[in-house]
Amino acid sequence: MxxxxxxxxxxxxxxxxxxxxxxxxxxxxxxxxxxxxxxxxxxxxxxxxxxxxxxxxxxxxxxxxxxxxxxxxxxxxxxxxxxxxxxxxxxxxxxxxxxxxxxxxxxxxxxxxxxxxxxxxxxxxxxxxxxxxxxxxxxxxxxxxxxxxxxxxxxxxxxxxxxxxxxxxxxxxxxxxxxxxxxxxxxxxxxxxxxxxxxxxxxxxxxxxxxxxxxxxxxxxxxxxxxxxxxxxxxxxxxxxxxxxxxxxxxxxxxxxxxxxxxxxxxxxxxxSTHTFFEVNAWLESLGLLVLKGKGRLRSRAFYKAMEIGERDAVKALIPGKLQHGIRQRIRNTRSSFKNDLAEAIDWSKTKAFFPSVPVQGILICRDVVRSQAEYDQVRDRIHRELKALKGPDGGAVVDQTWNREDLYRGPYLKYAPDVLFVAQDYATLGRPTLGAKEWFRDSRGTANGFxxxxxxxxxxxxxxxxxxxxxxxxxxxxxxxxxxxxxxxxxxxxxxxxxxxxxxxxxxxxxxxxxxxxxxxxxxxxxxxxxxxxxxxxxxxxxxxxxx
Ligand SMILES: [Zn+2]
CATH class of the missing domain: 3.40.720.10 (Alkaline Phosphatase, subunit A)
Structure with a gap:
């Protein structure tokens, strides 16, 4: 009963x-x-x-x-x-x-x-x-x-x-x-x-x-x-x-x-805590797996530069807070959606893999470009290998573990999952999708953020x-x-x-x-x-x- x-x-x-x-x-x-x-x-x-x-x-x-x-x-x-x-x-x-x-x-x-x-x-x-x-x-x-x-x-x-x-x-x-x-x-x-x-x-x-x-x-x-x-x-x-x-x-x-x-x-x-931001798309670009359009490249580089300068302590000390906020908002407003940012800047005819967003913490393989199973396996294996070999700013390994999506999920919507997932220093190193970064890693110890x-x-x-x-x-x-x-x-x-x-x-x-x-x-x-x-x-x-x- x-x-x-x-x-x-x-x-x-x-x-x-x-x-x-x-x-x-x-x-x-x-x-x-x-x-x-x-x-x-x-x-x-x-x-x-x-x-x-x-x-x-x-x-x-x-x-x-x-x-x-x-x-x-x-x-x-x-x-x-x-x-x-x-x-x-x-x-x-x-x-x-x-x-x-x-x-x-x-x-x-x-x-x-x-x-x-x-x-x-x-x-x-x-x-x-x-x-x-x-x-x-x-x-x-x-x-x-x-x-x-x-x-x-x-x-x-x-x-x-x-x-x-x-x-x-x-x-x-x-x-x-x-x-x-x-x-x-x-x-x-x-x-x-x-x-x-x-x-x-x-x-x-x-x-x-x-x-x-x-x-x-x-x-x-x-x-x-x-x-x-x-x-x-x-x-x-x-x-x-x-x-x-x-x-x-x-x-x-x-x-x-x-x-x-x-x-x-x-x-x-x-x-x-988060200590480091890992700009995954910039890293994929360096591996030749992600390709930016000419115009998208210029725009995202300029954006990244402006953000970088705006976040420096010396700049913060010089410019009044309200003005800084206004500038940051204006920069952000030019990048209002997935369509405007990643989607428009990336050359989809040549890109094999990209990192879509912070909540995903994984890499998607573009099946329009990577068509055959053999190439898919090869690209995926390479991403695993490169992630594991990746050295952080201090020269040590960054990535704790990598997975194929089928290692983590099963069911009818496995097909929507990112193809490769990873965790870096227990998420103290946080993957981000920003385009145009010159360096893959950015120190975030100076911000109060957690993840x-x-x-x-x-x-x-x-x-x-x-x-x-x-x-x-x-x-x-x-x-x-x-x-x-x-x-x-x-x-x-x-x-x-x-x-x-x-x-x-x-x-x-x-x-x-x-x-x-x-x-x-x-x-x-x-x-x-x-x-x-x-x-x-x-x-x-x-x-x-x-x-x-
Ligand atoms: Zn939550």
């Missing part, structure tokens, strides 16, 4: 134990510490690469990217050469809330990052980071956007990062003000739906961990050369105050948790959960099967993830054995494409996070 239970899954974009544990040790996060000691927890391995679009898509499907087809904020070059931005419908699989709807259970999903337009769920759906700016309608059912805004005026589905130049203290303060307001609105929305909605599954995502990590990681941690930086004394206390407010929410969740509710927390990836790591967060708390258990070997694909099982529902047999049995008490598991069902046929999500205007605005925001150049 199974007992139906409800579940809360708190999504924390980019949360890492590296920071949370340090905050716990200092007594800043008593709620998190209590959750950890009373519940089960462990490191949650992300997708490879550990980036937001594939990781969250895997989280809600229980499947590897080869079965849902999301590898980037854009559709794959292997699918559509124009690479439109993804929408919620780019996840080509049933999601946990679809599975729950099939058995008559209601969901409330807020701020899921790979969403827009709002999905017509049985319950409530409020969109997240793929929502275009100023979009009047970002929630389901009809009228929900108005109801939410009436309750929480100023609630925004997303935050506009590009309007701030966070290198300037004034810009950093402005950004933190916005992030503060957004966090408060989301905490208010969290309690609103906690109290007002009849849900069986509640899945709100919080993104401040990720936004802070991208822009301010080195201010947040010690020993990265930023401890005495003039911004640190301003930025660090404000960040800690945000984590504290989030923790107050965790305390109240544990205090008020009804008996029939199991609560889970997961993050899509961890965070760490993702493989290790995310997994925590569970409630009846049947093993108190204080350390969960080993958890991966993000395991989240959906584990939550389904905790709710008393069977697991479809097409998932790659498994129930994280270490999270549960042995007795509870014995009484409630895991059940599997044949997966229902998936008929596809239907079509949706962002308008050109929306796409341009979204691209600008992703650029603010360093996802697009």
């Amino acid at each position: 199974t007992t139906k239970r409800r579940a809360l899954l708190l999504g924390l974009d980019g949360a890492t134990y590296d920071l949370l544990d340090a905050y716990c040790d200092r007594g800043l996060m008593p709620g998190f510490a209590r959750w950890r000691s009373e519940g089960a927890s462990g490191i949650l391995e992300s997708t490879n690469p550990p980036t937001t679009p594939p990781a969250w898509s895997t989280c809600v499907t229980g499947k590897n990217p080869g079965k849902h087809g999301v590898y980037d904020f854009r559709e794959s070059f292997h699918q559509d050469r124009d690479r439109p931005l993804i929408t919620g419908r780019s996840i080509r699989s049933r999601k946990i809330w679809d599975l729950l709807a099939d058995v008559g259970r209601r969901s409330c999903i807020t701020n899921f990052p790979v969403s827009y337009p709002a999905e017509e769920v049985d319950g409530v759906f409020v969109c997240g980071m793929m929502t275009p700016d100023g979009q009047a309608d970002f929630a389901w059912p009809p009228g929900e956007t108005e109801r939410l805004l009436a309750k929480i005026p100023g609630y925004e589905a997303n935050i506009d990062i590009p309007k701030y130049d966070v290198d300037q203290l004034e810009g950093a303060r402005g950004f933190l003000d916005d992030l503060d307001a957004s966090l408060d609105a989301r905490i208010a929305a969290f309690w609103h739906y906690w109290e007002q909605e009849e849900w069986d599954f509640y899945f709100p995502t919080f993104v401040f961990h990720d936004r802070l990590g991208h822009l301010f990681w080195k201010y947040m941690v010690t020993g990265e050369g930023f401890d005495d930086h003039s911004h640190t004394s301003v930025v660090r206390p404000r960040i800690e105050a945000m984590y504290k407010r989030f923790d107050d929410m965790l305390v109240r969740v544990l205090d008020e948790r009804p008996d029939d509710l199991t609560v889970f927390m997961c993050s899509d990836h961890g965070f760490g 993702h790591r493989m290790g995310g967060v997994w925590m569970a708390h409630g009846e049947g959960i093993a108190a204080g258990a350390a969960v080993d070997g958890a991966a993000i694909r395991d989240v959906t099967p584990t939550v389904l099982h905790a709710m008393g529902e069977p697991i479809p047999d097409d998932m790659d993830g498994h129930v994280l049995t270490d999270s549960f008490e042995e007795e509870w598991l014995k009484a409630k054995p895991i059940r599997y069902v044949e997966a229902a046929r998936y008929d596809g999500p239907g079509e949706y494409a962002h308008s050109d205007e929306d796409a341009a605005a979204l691209t600008e925001r992703l650029r603010g996070l360093g996802y697009v150049d």
